[in-house]
Amino acid sequence: EQLPNMMLFSSGSENDSERIEQLVSKINKSNCKGIYLDLMDYVAFLAGASCIISPDSGPVHIASVFNKPVIAFYKSYEKLVHWHPLSARYVAILKDNISEITKEELIKAFQLLKIQ
Structure with a gap:
């Protein structure tokens, strides 16, 4: 909406x-x-995306290769420090449980990244 x-x-x-x-x-x-998608098609798909939203996993790092804006979910600050996206533009959301992330937090992340 x-x-x-x-x-x-x-x-x-x-x-x-x-x-x-x-x-x-x-x-x-x-x-x-x-x-x-298989892996190669998925990489191509991410290359064409305007923003990637993902838990700390492969898509975050694939998006970094293409310098895509990333909204990444992390369970701990230590994981964020060690595995943060290498993209120039990213927002990290720290939560113990991904289901606790609110719509408002995602909207704020989009706003910070200036994605419309």
Whole structure:
């Protein structure tokens, strides 16, 4: 609602399809889709993205290769210090549980990165 022109994609392998479809159905918006790509196609997909939102994992670091804006979720400050994105523009959100991240925190991250 706050970012009506943005497409959101939840990604993973075919093994993740049930979890991804559950997430997409919870969001229940026409601009949210699940995608299933092999690694090379996924890297190309991230290269074309305007922003990457991810827990501290591979997509954060792949996005850094392309200097994409990143919103990254970390469970601890130590992990953030050691594994922070190398992108010039990123916002890190520290939470013990990813499900505790609020919509307001994400909107603020988008605003800090000047993503519309």
